[in-house]
Structure formats: structure tokens, C-alpha cells
Amino acid sequence: MTVGQIINVDGEVTMVELSEQSGEFAISNSALEQATGWSLKPEGLCREQVCVPVRNAAALSKDGQVDLGEFARLVQQNIVIDSQRKIVALGEQAQNRSASMSTLEAPDFTLPDIHGRQVSFSDYNRRKRLLLAWSSW
Amino acid sequence: MIAVALDADEAAVREWATKEPMSMPILIDKYHIVADLYGIVNVPAAVWVDENNKIVRPADSVPGSDMFRSFTNVDSEVHHNLLRKWVRTGERDLDDRQVREFQVLPNQNLQLARLHRRIAIALRDSGTDASGVTVHLARAEELAPLDWTIRRGNMPLAGVDPFGDEFFKFVGQWSQAGRPGFKLGTGRTDIK
Incomplete structure (x- = not known):
């Protein structure tokens, strides 16, 4: 076991205990839930009301440890693993991102403001909103 | 707003x-x-x-x-x-x-570039691994060489002058490729 970081699709970073087997990372089911919101249940991999069936349970979970690469494949997310630096990033696949953009429904997000307060896009819903992206660079 | x-x-x-x-x-x-x-x-x-x-x-x-x-x-x-x-x-x-x-829909290379960039930022924030920051910023740029949020956005992180030679090299590549990016072109005076 070693301590590592998972960067979830929404940018939340969680420190987790990773177990490593030949360059592959696995974590406990509770750590998976903490880092991603997904957890392994009898009906499959579940998050909120959604469950994804798990056909090959042995590939996903061994000795109570969930393989992160297999997890990402099942929930159709991209994964980048830096095994040397114990850091993993999960992200939306291009195809799924394109599909969600095409619905034209504005996705919510929560970010810190310049005073460190957490602000959600949905805090300002039911009115016209101009989302303005800028940067200092 | x-x-x-x-x-x-x-x-x-x-x-x-x-x-x-x-x-x-x-x-x-x-x-x-x-x-x-x-x-x-x-x-x-x-x-x-x-x-x-x-x-x-x-x-x-x-x-x-x-x-x-x-x-x-x-x-x-x-x-x-x-x-x-x-x-x-x-x-x-x-x-x-x-x-x-x-809408500008992403391709997989851009999505993976974004993940490498996030890893670079997290490594930079934990302050322990400068070489890891460099490796992942470089990988992001290989994957999305013409995306401004990656290429230009990386410059201050990589300690590169955002108005220096690297920037003009990037602008040259980007122009050569036909200035890819947003498709709408609101207010563009050079295209119809």
C-alpha cells in the first residue's frame, strides 16, 4: 500500500491508499466511492441512481481492491496513470463529452471564488447567465 | 455574469x-x-x-x-x-x-491532454516533483499542440515567457494550421 492522489472528472482531488500490481493501481471500494462517487455493489458499479453492469467481476475486483483501469473502462472514462508519481486522473471521454454538449443543457460546476468561497453555476439559475472564461496568461 | x-x-x-x-x-x-x-x-x-x-x-x-x-x-x-x-x-x-x-466538440487527444495538464497542476501544488510537472505539461502539449488553453496556458506554468519566442513559435504553427479553434467567429472582420 502506498498513498496516492486521484483527480476526479470534476477536479476534486482525493488522497487514497493505492495498492500496486505490475503498474496497475487498485483501491478499496470505500476509497473509490470517496474519490469518484462510484462504488461496487451487488447490482454493479453504482453512482447515485445509475448502475453499470459488471460482467467480469474478477477483472474489476480482487481481494477487496478495485482495479482503476478496469473501473474507468466500465464507466467509460479516460484515465491517465502515473505509477511512478502515484497519481491518477479520470476524465470524460470525447464521445461522451460531445454527446452531453449536444443536449444544450448547461452543465453545473462548483469552483472556489477569489475569496475561497465555493460557488456553483446553479446558484444563479432561473436567469440569463453569461459564462465568461478568461485568464491571466 | x-x-x-x-x-x-x-x-x-x-x-x-x-x-x-x-x-x-x-x-x-x-x-x-x-x-x-x-x-x-x-x-x-x-x-x-x-x-x-x-x-x-x-x-x-x-x-x-x-x-x-x-x-x-x-x-x-x-x-x-x-x-x-x-x-x-x-x-x-x-x-x-x-x-x-x-460548438467545438473535443477529440480524445484533447481530453487526454486535459488530464495530463491536471496531473501537472496537482504535482505542482504538492510541490514535490518538478520533473513530473514538466513531463505531464509536455505530454499535454504533444497531444493538443494547437489548443490555446493547453499551449498558451502551459507557458507560465513551464516558466516560459508567454510573449516570448515560444509563444510566437506556437502562433506560427497555429496560423499555419489555419487558426483552428472556435467555429463561430463572432465579429471577425477577416472572414465572412
């Missing part, structure tokens, strides 16, 4: 954001989550969202002024006028079909 800084340098954001008193929320998106969600490939960019939480105008370059007009070929007033009209009358310049047509 909600301003999101696609920026990993929080001090720089605060410096800019406090130059003038502003009432709008100014959020810091160091992992470029909003760029990913809304298809933002350069800044400054704007997206319009209506009262029903629907995107009614996709991300497009919208300079606040004509300061860089000779480079961008964008008349900034065009967007300002469209925006005023929408706010006052509810009248949009695009229908849903056009919004979809002008």
Missing part, C-alpha cells in the same frame, strides 16, 4: 480581478473543468445560458475591447451588441441547430 479564470496561478487571478471593483463572481478553475464542460479552447470566451438552463450561444472568442484587434481580427462591439439585444429582448442570433453546429 459569471467569470471563470482558466488559470492555475491564483495570485495572478486575484491581482487581475481586484484591479477594478467588480460585483460578478470570479471563480478560479485551475483544472480547466469549465473548458472541458463547455468546449472552451481559448480565452476570452463567452457562453450564453438562458433562464431554462439551456445553452443558447456556444463558446466563442469575445474580446472585451479592440486592444488586440490587429491580431484577432475581431470587432468586439459585435458580440456586445448581440448580448445587449438578448438581455433586453430575449432575442438570440442563433437557433438550436446553429448552436450545435458551432
Whole structure:
């Protein structure tokens, strides 16, 4: 076991205990839930009301440890693993991102403001909103 | 109006954001989550969202002024006028079909570049592994060499002068490739 970081699709970073087997990372089911919101249940991999069936349970979970690469494949997310630096990033696949953009429904997000307060896009819903992206660079 | 800084340098954001008193929320998106969600490939960019939480105008370059007009070929007033009209009358310049047509959908290389960039930022923030920061920034640039949020956004992180040789090299590559990026071209004076 070693301590590592998972960067979830929404940018939340969680420190987790990773177990490593030949360059592959696995974590406990509770750590998976903490880092991603997904957890392994009898009906499959579940998050909120959604469950994804798990056909090959042995590939996903061994000795109570969930393989992160297999997890990402099942929930159709991209994964980048830096095994040397114990850091993993999960992200939306291009195809799924394109599909969600095409619905034209504005996705919510929560970010810190310049005073460190957490602000959600949905805090300002039911009115016209101009989302303005800028940067200092 | 909600301003999101696609920026990993929080001090720089605060410096800019406090130059003038502003009432709008100014959020810091160091992992470029909003760029990913809304298809933002350069800044400054704007997206319009209506009262029903629907995107009614996709991300497009919208300079606040004509300061860089000779480079961008964008008349900034065009967007300002469209925006005023929408706010006052509810009248949009695009229908849903056009919004979809002008969205910039990502490819897998861009999505993976975004993940490498996030790893670089997290490594930089934990302050333990400078070589890892360099490795992942470089990988992101290999994957998305023409995306401004990756290439230009990386420059201050990599300690590269954002107005130096590297920048002009990038602009040359980008121009050579036909200036890929946003498709809508609001206020562009060089295209029809």
C-alpha cells in the first residue's frame, strides 16, 4: 500500500491508499466511492441512481481492491496513470463529452471564488447567465 | 455574469480581478473543468445560458475591447451588441441547430491532454516533483499542440515567457494550421 492522489472528472482531488500490481493501481471500494462517487455493489458499479453492469467481476475486483483501469473502462472514462508519481486522473471521454454538449443543457460546476468561497453555476439559475472564461496568461 | 479564470496561478487571478471593483463572481478553475464542460479552447470566451438552463450561444472568442484587434481580427462591439439585444429582448442570433453546429466538440487527444495538464497542476501544488510537472505539461502539449488553453496556458506554468519566442513559435504553427479553434467567429472582420 502506498498513498496516492486521484483527480476526479470534476477536479476534486482525493488522497487514497493505492495498492500496486505490475503498474496497475487498485483501491478499496470505500476509497473509490470517496474519490469518484462510484462504488461496487451487488447490482454493479453504482453512482447515485445509475448502475453499470459488471460482467467480469474478477477483472474489476480482487481481494477487496478495485482495479482503476478496469473501473474507468466500465464507466467509460479516460484515465491517465502515473505509477511512478502515484497519481491518477479520470476524465470524460470525447464521445461522451460531445454527446452531453449536444443536449444544450448547461452543465453545473462548483469552483472556489477569489475569496475561497465555493460557488456553483446553479446558484444563479432561473436567469440569463453569461459564462465568461478568461485568464491571466 | 459569471467569470471563470482558466488559470492555475491564483495570485495572478486575484491581482487581475481586484484591479477594478467588480460585483460578478470570479471563480478560479485551475483544472480547466469549465473548458472541458463547455468546449472552451481559448480565452476570452463567452457562453450564453438562458433562464431554462439551456445553452443558447456556444463558446466563442469575445474580446472585451479592440486592444488586440490587429491580431484577432475581431470587432468586439459585435458580440456586445448581440448580448445587449438578448438581455433586453430575449432575442438570440442563433437557433438550436446553429448552436450545435458551432460548438467545438473535443477529440480524445484533447481530453487526454486535459488530464495530463491536471496531473501537472496537482504535482505542482504538492510541490514535490518538478520533473513530473514538466513531463505531464509536455505530454499535454504533444497531444493538443494547437489548443490555446493547453499551449498558451502551459507557458507560465513551464516558466516560459508567454510573449516570448515560444509563444510566437506556437502562433506560427497555429496560423499555419489555419487558426483552428472556435467555429463561430463572432465579429471577425477577416472572414465572412
